[in-house]
Amino acid sequence: MGLKEKLAKTLALPKEIVLNLPVVVWTGRNEANIENYKGILEYTDTCVRINTRAGLLVAEGSRLRLKQITAENILITGEISVISYKVVV
Amino acid sequence: MILRFWQFLRGWVTVEASGFSLERFLNMAAYHGVYIWDVVRTETGVRLCVSAKGFKMLKDSMRKTKSKLKITGKHGLPFMLFKYRHRKILIGGVIFFIAALYALSSFVWRVEVAGAERIKTEAIIDFCKTQGMYTGAYKGNFKAKEIVAALRKNFPDIGWADVHIRGTRALISLTETIPKKPVIDRKTPCDIVATKDGLITAIVTGAGKPLVKRGDVVKQGEVLVSGTVPLDVTAGGQVPEKTYVHAYAEVWARRYTSIKFSVPLVYDEKEYTGRKKTGHELQLLFLNGKTVSAGNSSVPFESYDKMTKRFQPGVSGDYPLPFILVTHTYREFELKQKARSVAEAAALAERMLTGRILREFDFSADITDKQVKYTETPDELIVDALIVTNERIDSAVPVNMTAPPSGSASPVYLLLPDNGDDYPVE
Numbered sequence: 199m200g201l202k203e204k205l206a207k208t209l210a211l212p213k214e215i216v217l218n219l220p221v222v223v224w225t226g227r228n229e230a231n232i233e234n235y236k237g238i239l240e241y242t243d244t245c246v247r248i249n250t251r252a253g254l255l256v257a258e259g260s261r262l263r264l265k266q267i268t269a270e271n272i273l274i275t276g277e278i279s280v281i282s283y284k285v286v287v
Numbered sequence: 288m289i290l291r292f293w294q295f296l297r298g299w300v301t302v303e304a305s306g307f308s309l310e311r312f313l314n315m316a317a318y319h320g321v322y323i324w325d326v327v328r329t330e331t332g333v334r335l336c337v338s339a340k341g342f343k344m345l346k347d348s349m350r351k352t353k354s355k356l357k358i359t360g361k362h363g364l365p366f367m368l369f370k371y372r373h374r375k376i377l378i379g380g381v382i383f384f385i386a387a388l389y390a391l392s393s394f395v396w397r398v399e400v401a402g403a404e405r406i407k408t409e410a411i412i413d414f415c416k417t418q419g420m421y422t423g424a425y426k427g428n429f430k431a432k433e434i435v436a437a438l439r440k441n442f443p444d445i446g447w448a449d450v451h452i453r454g455t456r457a458l459i460s461l462t463e464t465i466p467k468k469p470v471i472d473r474k475t476p477c478d479i480v481a482t483k484d485g486l487i488t489a490i491v492t493g494a495g496k497p498l499v500k501r502g503d504v505v506k507q508g509e510v511l512v513s514g515t516v517p518l519d520v521t522a523g524g525q526v527p528e529k530t531y532v533h534a535y536a537e538v539w540a541r542r543y544t545s546i547k548f549s550v551p552l553v554y555d556e557k558e559y560t561g562r563k564k565t566g567h568e569l570q571l572l573f574l575n576g577k578t579v580s581a582g583n584s585s586v587p588f589e590s591y592d593k594m595t596k597r598f599q600p601g602v603s604g605d606y607p608l609p610f611i612l613v614t615h616t617y618r619e620f621e622l623k624q625k626a627r628s629v630a631e632a633a634a635l636a637e638r639m640l641t642g643r644i645l646r647e648f649d650f651s652a653d654i655t656d657k658q659v660k661y662t663e664t665p666d667e668l669i670v671d672a673l674i675v676t677n678e679r680i681d682s683a684v685p686v687n688m689t690a691p692p693s694g695s696a697s698p699v700y701l702l703l704p705d706n707g708d709d710y711p712v713e
Contacts, residue, residue: 237314241328241333242328246452262327262328263328268320268322269317273502286531
């Protein structure tokens with residue numbers, strides 16, 4: 199356990215801020231907001247791969263669009279079926 | 288919604304991006320703080336939307352990632368302005384419209400009064416006009432607080448007032464005070480004086496010295512109860528000869544009133560021919576109420592009734608517009624001579640007489656008798672009515688303390704030796 203993680207645990211601070219972890223808010227099927235990302239690795243109609251602190255985040259589905267891109271968050275819309283983390287080998 | 292409006296104001300472009308590392312291009316753009324939205328994958332690359340300002344910042348990222356950008360659409364206000372930049376009349380019109388809208392909404396176009404019952408609405412509106420608030424007044428020329436203060440000072444019957452200016456409407460709300468009852472000032476010595484001639488039927492004195500009794504005939508202005516009360520001087524030298532009181536009495540008298548009028552047997556009656564004409568006028572408040580007539584404003588009738596309707600249109604109630612639509616309706620009539628029978632005339636006379644009695648006599652007066660005499664002549668019915676009433680005739684009038692009381696038959700003289708001088712004043 200790192201120092202920052204200990205700090206977050208003892209002071210009950212939000213981890214996404216202290217450790218810069220991604221926050222995924224998946225609203226219904228059609229909208230997912232990913233905060234604290236590091237970069238887009240791939241974007242196609244069916245798959246969005248995003249690099250985050252916690253690992254590689256993959257959103258799969260169809261007709262995927264990036265509704266918003268800012269330095270802090272990405273808003274994915276479309277028919278999202280799976281959001282998962284892939285282990286980076 | 289607000290975001291969309293902001294984007295519209297700033298202008299935005301749709302861009303087709305193509306190349307081998309479009310993801311890197313997007314990351315770089317986001318890293319540089321460019322806001323990108325509605326990214327869609329196409330066969331050749333991606334289509335995205337970016338603000339006009341952001342597009343210029345994309346060029347650096349574009350060069351580094353070797354992607355190609357092609358603008359497919361320009362949207363928003365800056366591009367529209369650019370497109371219409373040579374149309375001077377249009378731009379002038381837009382500027383004129385905004386300026387006129389701003390200028391006209393900085394005036395008051397209607398003054399309304401709410402809550403005036405005893406005070407006349409016209410009096411309040413006229414007073415506000417002298418204070419600078421009227422239809423067509425510039426809003427900066429008066430202060431609502433000062434108007435309220437002036438209103439309260441000028442109208443003592445206003446208990447609470449507020450001037451609320453909303454849009455182009457000024458609303459004066461007020462609450463009137465409870466009407467003050469007439470205060471009888473018992474410190475001022477008063478006589479009770481007859482207001483009318485009559486025969487006294489009852490006199491009830493509360494204070495003062497009665498000078499008349501039941502059955503006396505009195506004239507208007509005669510003192511009925513004196514406020515000057517003599518004191519018994521035989522009691523001792525320290526007592527003044529007389530004192531003054533505020534006389535109070537209820538005096539009822541029988542009065543005879545004659546009412547004479549005639550009802551003509553031949554009369555003119557309006558008969559509407561059914562022909563009408565309506566004329567329209569536009570009253571422009573921003574030209575000091577100057578009116579503009581629509582069409583031919585002459586009236587083709589010789590005798591007519593005129594009816595006028597005024598309507599001030601407004602936007603959402605708070606923005607009355609600076610003009611009033613005035614509609615005049617003229618109804619033509621002809622005067623037809625008509626005759627009525629004696630019986631009809633008598634019935635009409637009866638109604639007229641009742642009306643006059645209700646109008647001319649005080650509510651407290653009792654009508655004890657009514658004798659009506661009808662005289663028939665060839666063209667009219669003459670009504671001669673004698674109304675006998677029993678009514679109050681007393682009123683308080685301050686005592687004139689320097690002059691001797693009028694009427695030397697006053698009982699005061701009988702009790703006090705007449706030394707030929709004026710009565711001393713305490």
